[in-house]
Amino acid sequence: MKIVVIGATGHVGSYLVPRLVRAGHSVTAVSRGSSEPYHQDAAWHQVTRVALDREQGDAERTFAPAIAALEPDVVVDMVCFTRSSAEQLVDALRGSGALLLHCGTVWVHGPATVVPITEDAPRTPFGEYGTGKAEIEELLLAEARRPDGVRSVILHPGHITGPGWPMINPQGNLDLAVWAALAAGTEVVLPNFGLETLHHVHADDVAQGFEKALERQALAVGQSFHLVSERALTLRGFAEGIASWYGASPRLRFVPFEEFRGLTSPEFAESTLAHISRSHSLSIERARTVLGYAPRYSSLEAVEDGLTWLAAAGRVPAP
Structure with missing residues (x-):
């Protein structure tokens, strides 16, 4: 065609x-x-x-x-x-x-x-x-x-997500410092209880x-x-998964969103709010049944592929 x-x-x-x-x-x-x-x-x-x-x-x-x-x-x-x-x-x-x-x-x-x-x-x-x-x-x-x-x-x-550009991190924004903190095992602050979802x-x-x-x-x-991937991730599960990929132990602290807002830039705070206020977790049953859609990557695998590219570009730590 x-x-x-x-x-x-x-x-x-x-x-x-x-x-x-x-x-x-x-x-x-x-x-x-x-x-x-x-x-x-x-x-x-x-x-x-x-x-x-x-x-x-x-x-x-x-x-x-x-x-x-x-x-x-x-x-x-x-x-x-x-x-x-x-x-x-x-x-x-x-x-x-x-x-x-x-x-x-x-x-x-x-x-x-x-x-x-x-x-x-x-x-x-x-x-x-x-x-x-x-x-x-x-x-x-x-x-x-x-x-x-x-x-x-x-x-x-x-x-x-994937190679070539930054992706949404476990805070729900594009702050590259979050990946570095998870790699180093230093503290990462998440809004609320970290139970909102990203897909x-x-x-x-x-x-x-x-x-x-x-x-x-x-x-x-x-x-x-x-x-989307097979399953969405909670912010908490996302952070823990990436820390594990780096071979680190996550140090997570949970604070109410309004407190979180004061701990990051206005741009990152607005991005976080935009994502957690929706907390998407989507079904792919229709795509699977009608189209034969079968995602190759889990959410974590997709992000890890993107992080590997960012690490090669010197923008985040290498695993």
Whole structure:
């Protein structure tokens, strides 16, 4: 098939594009500039590269027609964040027969009430990101139900991790000092009792989910799927697991969140609050049953793979 991947050089696209090439598809990689993927693969030599600025193109209403002009059989949209942007793409693709695979987020779910959270759970998002993605999901599911609508599938990743970038730590933020403290066995402060949850996923497992949705599109169209590891981690369990990986004994101290806020930067505190106020723990039963999704990495293994890269780059201690 002729596949256009929007945001092809990002976290997931860096793994997905080589998968698609190896499966025999003709791939056009669309990105804003000439950025390189997070890791090199010989498959990229067989990819057509197209530079398009989506933000500018959406404002001028030229981006979606440019994608449609490529005459794709499949569009993989990794970087759509507003309903307006999604509407433009849908309008441009309608009637073409193209399949649209949209990258959503587990943040379409607000605070967890019953866990694991299924795709059928009522949407209670808050914040611009989760709310915007929920609006896009609603649009695309309605579109898929129309007789002449664009065939759409929505795939919701958790906290994406892997080589090439920092990942969410056991405090629920991006403070690299937390990894160093766990490696050294020095004190790490966690909010509340450390029982809130985080649900990571390796970028290659997300790519696997997209490839599975493509392969089983007849079953997948008109549905949403969670793409996460087998099980979420509590903050406490996450910290203990990483300390053990480093061969250290964790020294954890638990304080009320408002006290925790005063012990870190405003940026890290806000990130922590954003994660623990949701405490996602997602079911992958639908993805497993319908798509055949089988994540290779546990949450800890995904993070350990990312930490190995960060250590090689000199940004965290080596195990």
